[in-house]
Amino acid sequence: MRTIPYGHQKIDKKDVEAVIRVLKSDRLTQGPMIREFEEALCGYTGAKYAVCVSSGTAALHIACLAAGLKQADEIITSPITFVASANCAIYCGARPVFADVDPKTANIKPGEVLKTITKKTKIVIPVDFAGLPCDLEEVHEIAHRNNLIVIEDAAHALGAEYKGTQAGSCKYSDMAVFSFHPVKSITTGEGGAVLTNNKDLYKALMVFRNHGITKDPGSIDEKMKDCGWYYEMQKLGFNYRITDIQAALGLSQLKKADVFIEKRRKIAAIYNKAFNGNEYFDFPEENNKEKYSSYHLYPIILKDRFRNKRKEVFLKMRNNGLGVQVHYIPVYLQPYYQDLGFKKGLCPDAESYYEKEISIPIYPALKDADIKYVINIIFRVFREIDRS
Ligand SMILES: *Cc1c(COP(=O)(O)O)cnc(C)c1O
Secondary structure, three states: OOOEEOOOOOOOHHHHHHHHHHHOOOOOEOOHHHHHHHHHHHHHHOOOEEEEEOOHHHHHHHHHHHOOOOOOOEEEEOOOOOOHHHHHHHHOOOEEEEOOEOOOOOOEOHHHHHHHOOOOEEEEEOEOHHHOOOOHHHHHHHHHHOOOEEEEEOOOOOOOEEOOEEOOOOOOOOEEEEEOOOOOOOOOOOOEEEEEOOHHHHHHHHHHHEOOEEOOOOOOOHHHOOOOOOOEEOOOOOEOEOEHHHHHHHHHHHOOHHHHHHHHHHHHHHHHHHHOOOOOEEOOOOOOOOEEOOOOOEEEEEOHHHHHHHHHHHHHHHHOOEEOEOOOOOHHHOHHHHHOOOOOOOOHHHHHHHHHEEEEOOOOOOOHHHHHHHHHHHHHHHHHHHHO
């Protein structure tokens, strides 16, 4: 039986041609496509600077480095996210601290952020879970009152809108991070980007992306700056460069981002209508004027009477060809984090959300017949389990 996944890329002939053009050109990496893709991302989001890298995880890592995150510092993030949002702190020797989430949206609560700030806190990494923008202005305000840097993890949110700005505009953050993994809004295979409006952060990001090496005449040895060969490694950076092959794909994909997001929103509207008033689960609220989701995910939240049957519901859906997934196991419940001393019960609303969540298929290539099929199977599964 065919499986309808929860997310999937959409690649067309133009994407393929864009990649082939680079493959036939002189430069497979460090060529002109990266700059072009970065400029297009700035155009799309409204941010001044973009630095493309090899993954969203690399983007989070260099964002933390550019923010000056060091050993013994703390960052605050959401437990309902992919592990990378917290791991980036550990890469820098810092400690992630988790703030509990809104039980409906699974986005971090500004009040919980405030409660978890300590003298060691340096960065807040809010996540736009499922593509729904978090309360970024409130988080930003709290952060700036406490001298903290905000890195918006917008890995789900390219194409989302918040208070009249595009996700990633950095109007309410110091940096924003995208991922171009195939399940995200647009793809480069693997890839990611950091956006910022701050020139110093931009310069630091560029250096950390490329081994910590700089050729900037303003910052290298005065006596050496007219030698053609000279460069300085001033920091410990990484090879987090994206290739021109990927950047060409990203540029081609970005041209279709609005069409992709429109399709996701249409699917969400069909689901919302079909699920309206059902007695089995809650589903995302309609968009409002302030927040316009990119619908990276469409999470359904089982009603309390099904909480102990989530596994049964999930497996029945899987057995009927729905490639459903659960987003996310709270990060601190992962064995690695448990070994660091994090305890169950830390963020009760996040844990409760996890126990009731199932992400159902939503992606631009989903066909109308598939949408109908998904809806039918979901109702059938709940009816069967309800009767048993
Ligand atoms: C996908 C994702 C990342 C990591 O991106 P990669 O490109 O897979 O490294 C980080 N944070 C969130 C919330 C994500 O969904």
